[in-house]
Amino acid sequence: MARRPFVAGNWKMNGLIASLTELEAIAGKAGAVADAIDVAICPPATLVAPAVAQVAGSVLKIGGQDCHAKASGAHTGDISAESLKDIGATCVIVGHSERRTDHAESDATVHAKAQAAWRAGLIAIICVGETEAERDDGRTLDVIGRQLSGSVPDAATAANTVVAYEPVWAIGTGRTPTNEEIVEVHGFMRKALAARLGAAVAGGIRLLYGGSVKPSNADVILKLADVDGALVGGASLKAGDFLPIIDAAR
Numbered sequence: 482m483a484r485r486p487f488v489a490g491n492w493k494m495n496g497l498i499a500s501l502t503e504l505e506a507i508a509g510k511a512g513a514v515a516d517a518i519d520v521a522i523c524p525p526a527t528l529v530a531p532a533v534a535q536v537a538g539s540v541l542k543i544g545g546q547d548c549h550a551k552a553s554g555a556h557t558g559d560i561s562a563e564s565l566k567d568i569g570a571t572c573v574i575v576g577h578s579e580r581r582t583d584h585a586e587s588d589a590t591v592h593a594k595a596q597a598a599w600r601a602g603l604i605a606i607i608c609v610g611e612t613e614a615e616r617d618d619g620r621t622l623d624v625i626g627r628q629l630s631g632s633v634p635d636a637a638t639a640a641n642t643v644v645a646y647e648p649v650w651a652i653g654t655g656r657t658p659t660n661e662e663i664v665e666v667h668g669f670m671r672k673a674l675a676a677r678l679g680a681a682v683a684g685g686i687r688l689l690y691g692g693s694v695k696p697s698n699a700d701v702i703l704k705l706a707d708v709d710g711a712l713v714g715g716a717s718l719k720a721g722d723f724l725p726i727i728d729a730a731r
């Protein structure tokens with residue numbers, strides 16, 4: 482099945498108002514490839530509204546990096562999916578390994594956050610990935626299978642969900658799995674989703690690779706079987722790095 486590539490940038494806790502100038506070139510590229518590729522930038526929460534304003538009229542999606550499972554309430558410092566939607570976000574990352582580690586988020590929490598994203602009308606970019614110790618122990622597929630079944634709700638569709646495979650040990654390290662390892666995990670994820678959601682639904686869900694994607698490796702990674710795009714951290718901060726990655730998704 483032909484899937485439309487999805488390339489998303491995760492700015493993490495980086496960027497000030499001045500950084501939004503990077504979005505001009507990224508929005509321009511998103512427009513230039515709009516026939517074939519979806520492009521998103523997920524800036525820190527403080528920049529979501531200004532980013533939406535900056536790219537007004539463009540097809541570039543602006544997203545959050547996390548949302549609370551509830552729509553509102555006494556949760557100081559948290560942000561609801563509804564609030565993100567209200568300021569113009571169209572997608573949100575849930576279950577990033579930095580959230581799973583720094584905030585002890587479980588698969589059940591991520592599952593609830595994905596449902597919250599849908600409730601608000603946002604695309605959920607659900608992240609999974611093994612640690613280095615888990616890979617060294619030969620437990621990668623067990624871990625990914627458990628995270629997928631625990632984090633991806635049964636109502637996932639190609640329209641409401643994107644899944645990102647991000648090996649924890651590859652994030653921000655400059656290291657990546659071998660091509661064979663990426664293909665193995667992505668093929669496994671496709672089969673695991675098909676077993677639960679049906680082949681038609683699973684065949685439409687975009688599976689992104691994330692972890693040290695950069696201009697020099699994007700061409701190869703983005704052409705691997707069952708890799709439908711990338712979730713990009715460090716190399717999404719500068720348009721000069723991110724634009725060639727978008728081009729590599731063609």
Ligand code: PEP
Nearest residue numbers: 652653691692693714715
């Ligand atoms: C990420 O954190 O989502 C990520 C993929 O980071 P990096 O590209 O910097 O490894």
